[in-house]
Amino acid sequence: MPRSSPQKFGFVGLGNMGLPMAHNLEKFLASEGLPPLTLWNRSPSKLPPASKTIAHADSLKALAKDCDVVLTSLAHDEAAREVYKDLFEGARESDGTIFVDTSTLYPTTCGELEREASKIARTAYLCSPVFGPPPLAKDAKLIFVLSGDTFAKRHVEKFLVPSMGRRLIDVGNNVERAAAFKLCGNGMIASIIELLAEQYTLADQTGVGADLLFEFVREFLPAPSFLGYSKKILENDFEGRTGFLVSGGLKDVTHVRNLAQSVGATLPALDAAHRHLVTALAHGGSGLDWSAMVAGPRLAAGLQPFTGRKDHPRDTGFGARTDEESGKGGLEPESVGGIKEVQNF
Structure with a gap:
């Protein structure tokens, strides 16, 4: 199972939605006195400069290995499969990782990713797509739809709302439902x-x-x-x-x-x-x-x-x-x- 007290966060995918979400999470973690948010993006040029509240990961594998919670915001199913293949490699060498996928994917894709995560000790995959355009992401007014392992959900939900969203809808343990x-x-x-x-x-x-x-x-x-x-x-x-x-x-x-x-x-x-x-x-x-x-x-x-x-x-x-x-x-x-x-x- 994932660690009982998540402390270090990572974020993957800094597109129109991911960048403002990561920025809001960065501010929230800093206000809570937690370590800097670690970022990775396919195009490094889109990464904001490293600072006291932002760190850069050398690779997806290194990010997953080093972080307790990793959020992803990815464009499509193919990208999700590719990214999670590397993330799961890092999770195998970690002390426990919770993955929170905010992408909009086909249900069976999320089911596949959850099954792969379940093969790794102390690892959980949560499906948590969001409703709202980039301006609402910037204003932290997104609606999160959350599903997956109950234990993992309880440990991440306070980091989703109100830091990045205004409401969270928990739809149960089946990730395909979200x-x-x-x-x-x-x-x-x-x-x-x-x-x-x-x-x-x-x-x-x-x-x-x-x-x-x-x-x-x-x-x-x-x-x-x-x-x-x-x-x-x-x-x-x-x-x-x-x-x-x-x-x-x-x-x-x-x-x-x-x-x-x-x-x-x-x-x-x-x-x-x-x-x-x-x-x-x-x-x-x-x-x-x-x-x-x-x-x-x-x-x-x-x-x-x-x-x-x-x-x-x-x-x-x-x-x-x-x-x-x-x-x-x-x-x-x-x-x-x-x-x-x-x-x-």
Whole structure:
């Protein structure tokens, strides 16, 4: 079993999510008088400088050997398998290691990793994917979904919330359940974006105007995801560094569809989201936020994918919406009444 009093922490994977999470954990450990957070990243250039609160590991094996708890934030299943192969080698030479995997992986991948960890004395693998984009990671407002060995969970949960998140949802001992939980959540979010993309495009094409329809969303569906992704689509703000990349969204949506197929479930809204993520990717949107899936409905309506205009010389996904870009064609805007058009949001 892992040590009863974890003291030294490591963090692997400093991408859009991992870097702010590691920074918050670093501050928390320092406030508790614990040793510096040890970091490893595939690209060393992304590592913050070593300091009194940050150390660098020479290798994954050395990090796992030296740390009591190792958190990982990895892009996909293949990377997770590769990274954990080296981490488990280090764990075999340690006095006990708890691994906390915050990546979004397919459930059976997490099951495989847990079985490998169980072969190593005093080692535990916990599946703990997180909900929230990079800005929430920076503000320590993520939601952690935690599953795995009860003993190990009790010893790490206080280091997850409130240092990096605002809430922790414990879903039991089966690590595959947390992975499936995260995929269900991401599938729901992707379907919401698809719904918004379709309806805002329709509103513009009929002359209602997407800005005006946003007033309905704000009054009747004021959930953070509805409002946040509405603004991205309305403002054509698909900045990938502050969101979730199209490539990552496509990976997750593919996982959700495979999971649904494995249990005989149908997900027509998600099937459409998958098609439109592929469309965004095909039009150069790999580095954009996954709300760029609006490219699908827009192209079908004869509009540019990332500006929503009929003609635009440079459609990169980082355009700004102008006053003229709402209420294109169709019904005259003046014929639609009853709700005052939004000027500021």
